[in-house]
Amino acid sequence: MVNHYSSKLVEKAVDELSKLPGIGKRTAMRLALHLLKQEISFSEQLGSSIINMRNNIRFCERCSNISDMEVCEICSNPRRDEKLLCIVEDVRDVMAIENTGQFQGLYHVLGGLISPMDGVSPSDLTIDKLTKRINKEEIEEIILALSATVEGDTTSFYIYKQLSGIKLKISTIARGVAIGDEIEFADEITLGRSIIARLPYATGF
Amino acid sequence: MVNHYSSKLVEKAVDELSKLPGIGKRTAMRLALHLLKQEISFSEQLGSSIINMRNNIRFCERCSNISDMEVCEICSNPRRDEKLLCIVEDVRDVMAIENTGQFQGLYHVLGGLISPMDGVSPSDLTIDKLTKRINKEEIEEIILALSATVEGDTTSFYIYKQLSGIKLKISTIARGVAIGDEIEFADEITLGRSIIARLPYATGF
Numbered sequence: 001m002v003n004h005y006s007s008k009l010v011e012k013a014v015d016e017l018s019k020l021p022g023i024g025k026r027t028a029m030r031l032a033l034h035l036l037k038q039e040i041s042f043s044e045q046l047g048s049s050i051i052n053m054r055n056n057i058r059f060c061e062r063c064s065n066i067s068d069m070e071v072c073e074i075c076s077n078p079r080r081d082e083k084l085l086c087i088v089e090d091v092r093d094v095m096a097i098e099n100t101g102q103f104q105g106l107y108h109v110l111g112g113l114i115s116p117m118d119g120v121s122p123s124d125l126t127i128d129k130l131t132k133r134i135n136k137e138e139i140e141e142i143i144l145a146l147s148a149t150v151e152g153d154t155t156s157f158y159i160y161k162q163l164s165g166i167k168l169k170i171s172t173i174a175r176g177v178a179i180g181d182e183i184e185f186a187d188e189i190t191l192g193r194s195i196i197a198r199l200p201y202a203t204g205f
Numbered sequence: 206m207v208n209h210y211s212s213k214l215v216e217k218a219v220d221e222l223s224k225l226p227g228i229g230k231r232t233a234m235r236l237a238l239h240l241l242k243q244e245i246s247f248s249e250q251l252g253s254s255i256i257n258m259r260n261n262i263r264f265c266e267r268c269s270n271i272s273d274m275e276v277c278e279i280c281s282n283p284r285r286d287e288k289l290l291c292i293v294e295d296v297r298d299v300m301a302i303e304n305t306g307q308f309q310g311l312y313h314v315l316g317g318l319i320s321p322m323d324g325v326s327p328s329d330l331t332i333d334k335l336t337k338r339i340n341k342e343e344i345e346e347i348i349l350a351l352s353a354t355v356e357g358d359t360t361s362f363y364i365y366k367q368l369s370g371i372k373l374k375i376s377t378i379a380r381g382v383a384i385g386d387e388i389e390f391a392d393e394i395t396l397g398r399s400i401i402a403r404l405p406y407a408t409g410f
Contacts, residue, residue: 006278006299007271013258016251021239022232033296034226035259036271043259046221047252053218054240054248066212066241073211091238094211 010036062133064109064126066091074098074107081105083140087130087159089113089152093145105143108133113151114158122158131162141169148175215241267338269314269331271296279303279312286310288345292335292364294318294357298350310348313338318356319363327363336367346374353380 005011010032017028035043059065060072067073074080074094084105088094089112097103110125133139144159146152160170176194177186186194210216215237222233240248264270265277272278279285279299289310293299294317302308315330338344349364351357365375381399382391391399 006265006296007258007262007273009254009258009261009273010271010296013254016254019247019251020236022235027227029297029300030227031225032258035255036262038259040259042224043255046224047254047256049214049218049221049252050240050248050255051252053212053214053237054243054245056214057212057241060211066215068212068214091211091215092234095234 060109063107064111064129065094065107079104083138085134085139085142087142087144087146089146089155097145108142110146110155113146113149114155115151125155127159127162130159134163134166134168139168141171144170144172265314268312269316269334270299270312284309288343290339290344290347292347292349292351294351294360302350313347315351315360318351318354319360320356330360332364332367335364339368339371339373344373346376349375349377 005014013032013035014025014028017023017031018025023031035046056068058067058069060067060075061070062075063072065072065074069076081104084103085108086097086103086105087108087110088097089110091109094107094109097107108126108130110127110130112120112125114120114122114125134142142163144156146156156172163170174197175190176197177183177190183191210219215234218237218240219230219233222228222236223230225233228236240251261273263272263275265272265275265280267276267280270277270279274281286309289308290313291302291308291310292313292315293302294315296314299312299314302312313331313335315332315335317325317330319325319327319330339347347368349361351361361377368375379402380395381402382388382395388396
């Protein structure tokens, strides 16, 4: 499709918007026209919040979580359990686990998963930082909370191997049939693992 | 869902992004994290192109199309037929019609359709400007190219009524079974209209 933009300004904004993941030219045009219909302050707030975020964002020196300060809010909270570390892929996982209200320890954000197909090797992640951290801090247990995918399993196994020899409890989050799901619709691998990892009745709640 | 953002900067950007139509908090968070993974220049280009577009956009004095100048490229093109005017809802329709390469006249962009349900009355559109334009310029024919919806039909009829008494050919784009569509799957209203508006064979190509 040849596009006839009647404005270079709009063309430029549409080009930039359509570089975002999941946003094509058509959606970008719809967004641009929406912006044109709003007050100028709307676009100014949007544009400056994006630039401001990217220019001033920091990553926590301790856990690599995104942060506005040198050390993130979670790491600097004295009420969190410093002996327990949850290993996650990225910031969204931190948010998801925080939302459960079930975890009081600290995090370690890897920044991705090992994936030779996508050119992500262990050195691209914060695994070195993790081993240093375990040697320095008094951590008693780490929980591997990575996706149940080939990349997640590979990364879990790599970390497990890296930490062998260190006195440390290593656990992984439970896999099983999701709460509210019907047994007959659960996929066979999940169902199989949920049978192998079965729990004494009344402890699994 | 309570969200635990570890950064006010990210929270602000997510808030602003999720004000866009069709973008929820989850998608906004995905976009924000994508921006954080890219170079700083990526966010700067995106942010500044949005602000720049909104601050500097103009609407063509003649046809109300978006434009970087006082009069848009189409209106200022001496090779376009000034006697023929195509009435459209918005800029996207101008682009769609330009892409066909079948129209050599000028446009008039209404900026919306009459819709009492959405609080859009004729005075919110450029209909007054259209009648003034028809009285001033030497226009021989207008083509109503509005959506085949209640709002589109209402707007077409309103314009038709407003222009009664003025010597002017008023036409509307043909409605019918789309090229490539199978007759059996065409909706009955379209199929009915395509039978009523039938053409002598060999002229309809």
